[in-house]
């Protein structure tokens with residue numbers, strides 16, 4: 001970590017300065033373990049921002065990737081391919097949704113869902129086009145998704161933003177009701193807000209939003225880019241809250257770090273006509289073969305159940321730490337999407353101290369850590385990671 005390596009020098013010289021990077025160069029991964037270029041090992045509680053659902057280089061993923069790479073990598077969506085059809089069937093048969101569109105990322109899936117909602121508005125709601133989203137949400141980095149994302153820090157540098165989005169308070173059904181007008185065609189929400197601070201819905205909120213959308217004929221879109229594929233302890237986040245959305249988007253987690261995005265919709269909401277949406281790379285055989293293998297494994301091996309059990313275990317261990325260290329203000333989460341909130345701005349210092357001790361952990365805000373490990377995490381790995389965190393917290397001077 002001390003000497004700037006060649007890759008770090010090259011990156012800083014040749015790449016745009018879009019993120020303050022952590023000075024570690026990873027060269028290898030296996031399961032929850034990562035190796036840096038000096039041979040130091042780390043336990044990974046971040047999993048590439050909640051994407052690496054089966055950890056690093058899982059044999060099932062590597063096998064699907066290498067087999068498909070030797071067979072067929074890409075053809076256009078003008079033709080049929082086997083991996084695409086198989087993954088579509090698998091996702092539909094294991095969800096409440098009926099139809100699938102494949103793309104390459106979370107932001108792109110959300111963009112497509114917004115276009116779908118605008119078609120819905122055009123066809124069913126006299127041209128309504130506005131989408132209600134929530135404050136502290138995160139929907140991706142494209143220009144339209146920046147408008148959808150209710151956080152000033154992402155929006156400010158890019159004003160003027162595309163119109164047609166209203167950001168209202170989360171967990172507040174009245175705010176959605178007040179923002180609804182004859183122009184509204186959809187509501188888009190994360191079942192649990194991830195990037196915005198691991199904010200959980202009240203027990204009634206999502207049901208109330210569902211009822212309101214039904215009353216007004218609005219599409220209910222769940223952005224499950226982070227919460228989907230087992231992260232919350234069920235295959236999809238909507239199952240945790242007993243609310244069926246009309247549309248969901250997925251990305252992180254489906255192919256355990258290989259890029260893929262998905263829009264899924266109920267039959268009645270699948271309103272694209274030929275030519276109204278498209279993609280060159282989306283749904284390519286390579287991404288879909290990996291997505292299929294990973295998704296099949298997640299279902300067959302009951303990975304969401306492990307996420308639920310291990311999430312409860314981490315949370316209980318963190319609550320014990322909270323009892324010992326009063327500067328831990330709150331521990332909250334669902335499945336393996338967990339936040340540790342401090343009552344002071346020590347999260348970055350804690351993150352760096354953990355890194356030094358060989359634990360990769362995500363600091364989301366000055367006072368907030370997020371724990372989003374691969375979903376295959378074991379009790380032993382949790383004990384090791386929490387042990388490192390406790391050692392670090394014990395040494396914090398505040």
Ligand SMILES: *Cc1c(COP(=O)(O)O)cnc(C)c1O
Pocket residue numbers: 104105106107108110138139140141190194195223224225226227251252
């Ligand atoms: C990460 C994330 C996105 C954006 O996904 P990308 O693949 O980075 O475009 C969108 N929505 C949510 C809820 C996310 O967590």
